[in-house]
Amino acid sequence: MLIEPGYLILILLVVLLTIGIPIAYVLGITAMLMIFLDPAVMPMIMGLIPFGGANNYLLVAALLFMIAGEVMNQGKIAEKLIAFASSLVGHIRGGLAHVNILTSLFFSEISGTATSDAAAIGSVMIPQMKKRGYSAAFAAAVTSTSATMAIIVPPSLNLILYAYVANASIAELFAAGILPGFLVCFLLVMTAYGLAVWKGYPTEGKFNFSRVLDTGKDAALPLTLPILILFGILGGIFTATEAGAVAALWAILMASLFYRTLTWENFLDTLRISGKRSAMLMFIVATSTLLGWYLTNQRIPQDIAMAILGISDNYWVILLAINVFFLLAGTIVHGTPAILMLVPIFLPLADQLGIDRVHFGLIVTINLGIGQQTPPVASVVLITCSIARITIMQIIPPLMWFIGAMLIALLLINVFPAISLWLPSVLLG
Numbered sequence: 545m546l547i548e549p550g551y552l553i554l555i556l557l558v559v560l561l562t563i564g565i566p567i568a569y570v571l572g573i574t575a576m577l578m579i580f581l582d583p584a585v586m587p588m589i590m591g592l593i594p595f596g597g598a599n600n601y602l603l604v605a606a607l608l609f610m611i612a613g614e615v616m617n618q619g620k621i622a623e624k625l626i627a628f629a630s631s632l633v634g635h636i637r638g639g640l641a642h643v644n645i646l647t648s649l650f651f652s653e654i655s656g657t658a659t660s661d662a663a664a665i666g667s668v669m670i671p672q673m674k675k676r677g678y679s680a681a682f683a684a685a686v687t688s689t690s691a692t693m694a695i696i697v698p699p700s701l702n703l704i705l706y707a708y709v710a711n712a713s714i715a716e717l718f719a720a721g722i723l724p725g726f727l728v729c730f731l732l733v734m735t736a737y738g739l740a741v742w743k744g745y746p747t748e749g750k751f752n753f754s755r756v757l758d759t760g761k762d763a764a765l766p767l768t769l770p771i772l773i774l775f776g777i778l779g780g781i782f783t784a785t786e787a788g789a790v791a792a793l794w795a796i797l798m799a800s801l802f803y804r805t806l807t808w809e810n811f812l813d814t815l816r817i818s819g820k821r822s823a824m825l826m827f828i829v830a831t832s833t834l835l836g837w838y839l840t841n842q843r844i845p846q847d848i849a850m851a852i853l854g855i856s857d858n859y860w861v862i863l864l865a866i867n868v869f870f871l872l873a874g875t876i877v878h879g880t881p882a883i884l885m886l887v888p889i890f891l892p893l894a895d896q897l898g899i900d901r902v903h904f905g906l907i908v909t910i911n912l913g914i915g916q917q918t919p920p921v922a923s924v925v926l927i928t929c930s931i932a933r934i935t936i937m938q939i940i941p942p943l944m945w946f947i948g949a950m951l952i953a954l955l956l957i958n959v960f961p962a963i964s965l966w967l968p969s970v971l972l973g
Contacts, residue, residue: 550844553578553835556626567881568824572831585841590834597833598826600708601785607822608788609699609781612769612795613660614814616651617925619799619806624889625650631756633733634748638740640676642685644669644749648690649729650763652697653826658913662691666931674932678745682942684928689946690732691911691924695879697725699773699791702912704784705829706905709887714784715777716902719968722774724876724957731949739945755790761916765798769887778971789827800898826928833883839889859897863958868891870908874915878923882912908956908966914950917943 553574560570572594578583598673616622626647633642651661673683688724695702697940698718707714739745772793776782782790799806806814841843852865869890873882887908894904919936929939957963 549578549582549842550847551840552581553844554737561876563883565876568831568940569883571828571835571881575835575838575963576830577712577839582838585838589837593834593837596831597836598830603704603708603826603829604700605704605714605783605785605788606702606825607700607818608785608792609701609704610657610660610818610821611814612791613654613657614818615792615799615811616654616766616769616803618663618810619803621653621654621795621799621803621805622647623668624762624764624803626665626668626761628759630748631759633751635751636737638674638736638745639746639748640669640678641736641740641745642681644673644683644686645690645729645732645736649725650692650767652676652725653699653773654766654791655956657701658691658694658916658924659927660927662687662927663689663931666694669766671778672933676746677892679743679942680932680934681938682743682745684925684932684934684939685764685942685946686732686736686930687805687929688939688943689917690729690747690952691928692917693725693728695889695909695913696728696906698770698777699784699787702883702909702911703905705880705883706887706908707784708829709884709897710891710905712901712905715780716850716972717905717969718774718777718784720902720906720964721909723963723967724910724953727956727963728950728953729911731953735945735949739942747795753859762786765802769798771795771949780850828881829884831880835885836888837840843890845892848889849896852893853896857962862893862897863899866893867907867911867954867958870911871915874912875918877911879909879916883908900961901970903961903964910950910954910957914947914954917926917950918946 556574556577557570560573576590579587579590597633626643629643629646629650633646636642647669648665670683674680678816696699698721700721703717703721704714707717711782716859762830769791772794773787776790779786790820796806852862855865856862870886873886893902916922922936925936925939925943929936
């Protein structure tokens with residue numbers, strides 16, 4: 545080749561993404577062109593590698609958790625979680641902002657995706673916040689950043705994909721996501737409180753314990769779902785895929801039999817939406833596996849690792865470089881393809897630095913989550929802006945405060961690995 549394979553791949557990826565081709569096609573076209581141009585690679589590999597990559601039992605868990613989250617969304621379970629969160633934190637200055645964040649934490653432990661969280665919570669909370677005098681930009685920023693907790697706390701689909709790519713324990717990753725998720729939640733609440741005091745946003749009345757009990761009864765069943773998932777996986781009762789099946793079944797039973805909010809039409813919509821999302825995911829997995837195989841075959845991950853090590857031999861400098869790379873990658877590539885495409889490249893470097901793979905998974909996930917709060921990707925931000933009926937430019941001023949809070953969380957998680965690793969060590973030995 546006239547151009548080094550690594551540079552040619554980068555050029556192809558940038559050009560194809562720039563002209564607006566969907567990411568799954570970008571990955572597949574790039575991989576196939578590189579294989580055709582390389583006489584040392586047999587073309588028949590293009591049929592074998594993608595099938596092998598997508599034919600993985602763990603990926604079924606992603607579909608099942610999507611069904612569970614979408615059932616909770618279609619069944620209007622979010623409204624019960626919002627009422628319970630309001631009874632707990634509504635009395636604090638900027639009460640609805642805290643309700644928004646806490647509800648996102650609750651719903652994150654069910655949905656597994658930031659977009660589902662933003663759509664379900666945002667459609668209820670953003671109009672209510674606007675009615676109570678909160679600016680539309682502030683309401684959208686709170687919803688967008690708090691929805692990011694869905695890719696940190698279990699059953700995060702990003703952590704499931706990372707476990708698949710990095711050959712890491714899904715049980716350890718789920719346990720590792722709990723404390724970082726609570727840390728992000730706490731820092732977002734503190735930021736919202738500071739802005740609420742500054743802007744003079746209202747409270748939602750006095751704390752009433754009887755209201756906590758009443759709303760808690762309604763929210764009790766949905767809150768059993770994350771408990772069921774965590775204790776089942778961490779206790780070794782069932783695998784992540786089996787946990788997804790249990791979660792989907794329990795969500796359907798709750799919404800259809802107990803609350804009677806899930807109609808047959810809603811259920812069919814749930815299967816249709818989850819099926820489409822799953823098909824997109826599997827297509828991305830298949831094409832990214834092919835490109836990943838070619839990169840590994842050309843030893844490009846090892847070359848990148850050596851190039852980064854050439855910058856400095858200082859652990860913190862290299863770790864900073866990795867963080868910056870994934871943070872910037874998150875601004876232009878969605879979390880799913882970013883994990884599938886980039887983790888295999890940087891995993892050897894993380895291993896060489898002695899970074900625990902579970903800890904590295906949280907670093908990658910949080911970086912990508914923060915990166916996706918900024919254009920041009922910003923899918924979650926676009927959802928909340930659409931609900932709030934504002935432009936991207938309008939949301940940026942309040943959004944930067946909340947991104948700052950998430951960056952602090954990221955810094956703490958990098959510097960203190962125990963935030964990620966302590967709970968897995970206690971629960972799983």
